[in-house]
Amino acid sequence: MPGVQHASLAMWVLAAALLGPVFLFIMLARRGRKLYIRRIPGIDAIEEAVGRATEMGRPVAFTTGLSGVGPLLFAVLGVFGRVVQLAARYSTGLFVAQNNPEVMAIVEQVMRDAYQAEGHPERFDLSMIRYLSGDQFAYASGYMGTVHREKAASCLLFGHFAAESLILAEAGQQVGAMQVAGTIDSTQVPFFLTSCDYTIIGEEVYAAGAYLSRDPVQLGSLRGQDVGKLIIYAIVFTGVVIATWYGIWGTAHEGYDLWLSKMLLPPPN
Amino acid sequence: MRKRVIFWMTFIGGIYFFLEFMLPAEIWLPQSLLTWLKGDGTGPLARNMLGDKGFIFGGLHEDISNGAIITGVMALGLGLINIMRLHGVRLAKLRKGWVHSAGLIAGMLITIFVGFWHWGSPESVTGKLYGNIIMGTRGLFPGLSSAMFSLLAFYVATAAYRAFRIKSGEAALLMFSALLVMLGQIPHGVVFFDAIFRHGPLRDVSIIDIRMWILKKLNVGAFRAISLGFGVAGLAMATRMWLSMGMGSFFQDEEGK
Numbered sequence: 285m286p287g288v289q290h291a292s293l294a295m296w297v298l299a300a301a302l303l304g305p306v307f308l309f310i311m312l313a314r315r316g317r318k319l320y321i322r323r324i325p326g327i328d329a330i331e332e333a334v335g336r337a338t339e340m341g342r343p344v345a346f347t348t349g350l351s352g353v354g355p356l357l358f359a360v361l362g363v364f365g366r367v368v369q370l371a372a373r374y375s376t377g378l379f380v381a382q383n384n385p386e387v388m389a390i391v392e393q394v395m396r397d398a399y400q401a402e403g404h405p406e407r408f409d410l411s412m413i414r415y416l417s418g419d420q421f422a423y424a425s426g427y428m429g430t431v432h433r434e435k436a437a438s439c440l441l442f443g444h445f446a447a448e449s450l451i452l453a454e455a456g457q458q459v460g461a462m463q464v465a466g467t468i469d470s471t472q473v474p475f476f477l478t479s480c481d482y483t484i485i486g487e488e489v490y491a492a493g494a495y496l497s498r499d500p501v502q503l504g505s506l507r508g509q510d511v512g513k514l515i516i517y518a519i520v521f522t523g524v525v526i527a528t529w530y531g532i533w534g535t536a537h538e539g540y541d542l543w544l545s546k547m548l549l550p551p552p553n
Numbered sequence: 554m555r556k557r558v559i560f561w562m563t564f565i566g567g568i569y570f571f572l573e574f575m576l577p578a579e580i581w582l583p584q585s586l587l588t589w590l591k592g593d594g595t596g597p598l599a600r601n602m603l604g605d606k607g608f609i610f611g612g613l614h615e616d617i618s619n620g621a622i623i624t625g626v627m628a629l630g631l632g633l634i635n636i637m638r639l640h641g642v643r644l645a646k647l648r649k650g651w652v653h654s655a656g657l658i659a660g661m662l663i664t665i666f667v668g669f670w671h672w673g674s675p676e677s678v679t680g681k682l683y684g685n686i687i688m689g690t691r692g693l694f695p696g697l698s699s700a701m702f703s704l705l706a707f708y709v710a711t712a713a714y715r716a717f718r719i720k721s722g723e724a725a726l727l728m729f730s731a732l733l734v735m736l737g738q739i740p741h742g743v744v745f746f747d748a749i750f751r752h753g754p755l756r757d758v759s760i761i762d763i764r765m766w767i768l769k770k771l772n773v774g775a776f777r778a779i780s781l782g783f784g785v786a787g788l789a790m791a792t793r794m795w796l797s798m799g800m801g802s803f804f805q806d807e808e809g810k
Contacts, residue, residue, distance in 0.1 A: 291575045299575075299788075306789045310798065355790035385632035386625050415635035421701035433650075451701065454708045468783040470776045478712040487782035490790055501799030505789050512785040 294547045301515050306508030313504030321503060326464055326482035327495045330363060333438035333462045334370040342437035343377030345461070347427060347452065350420065351443035353386050355490075356468060360442040361394055362493015362502070363466070367440060368398035372407055381430060382415045383423040424448035428455040441465040441480070442489065445472045453479035466492060560797040567795035573611040582607040636661065663687070730767055737764025 416426030439456035466484030494502035602612035736742030
């Protein structure tokens, strides 16, 4: 299958079909329509984790993993902003381990805003943000050391993770921290499932911000995404039916020869 | 004011990358207009953005992408400042753990100096010393990274121990499927499975086939479902970022509103 360099006409249609419901539901949510969002225990546990740290008088550890600046980071910031707000409100200790300096700058701004919004800008201390290293394992060892030294009561791991995920999660386990992880990396999910109290998988990470903030734009977007997924499932189902039809009654077609594939992808050069 | 600046910068950056992908590689233009625009063919427009058939929207894509990379590199300075602020203060006031901070700062300064004055070139004495002692295959850094990576072997064992405690129906299913995958992965498992099921209805079934079926059918379906979900969610989030919709929860005005 050739790589896609530029969108085909069908991709314009698909993009409109996926984004149309998102804009529609955002508009409806802004007009006051109540949108239901199912309970996600992992997200409920985030506030519990901050509460636990407050009661124990020990800090919360938050990390965005190896996330760069992108949609995932902004989804994670939805959770992070809420955690910082709670930490600012209850004067809970917080440290944020960083791997990427670009992300660090955004994280700093979010923290400043959250402390300001809670009316306690004086409680914000820049040393809460720890740039550990741009190297994956140096960052992992730095996180481990920090969690052990500070005896974190709760560890929140949200973002993109790779082979270091288990090292980070085990560090929290070793100090008896309550741990909540959220990632879209399918290969790291099993490690978090075994080492964390709650794991938020895939798109639930994107839903977390909407769940915590109840912001109509985010809620509407979430409902629109569900409609988008239904559209994708309909395309998948149509593809399965067509492929099965060709397989039983038609001539032998493979992969790119199917007209549905041709419609979605431009022909190879 | 800040919010407005962020909005416009994001919008202009976003619309370029959106159109670069969504528009065809060359946008058709009438030949006469193309010839007029090209002129003598030496101008920057003719060299980068005009092809044989029309206008190349992404003609300067590499330069624009490099601009984004430069912005990222500038942010490295922030990391440097953060490290100096934390560890420099600890070292200056000789607080607990100052020795480690001194080691970190020394390593950082050596790396910066070697990099800045080309002392790191493989031919130079400093480059050879730096390469062999710190970054080379026999150096400190790869050894320390490998040591961290090797911790995974022990952590996987403890994680597996926790995962394989059968506390529910789902945990039992996980345990059972993991057992089959592990048996199919190791040579002894194949021998063991064949010995047990030599005479039964499963005598023609290979544990390797069962393992592959679990990994390539059941597992792939679940992985793709997760990928589809976050793909659509990522598209919606990227669009909201582009249009700065719903970003107010973490990009507030100076007044904190």
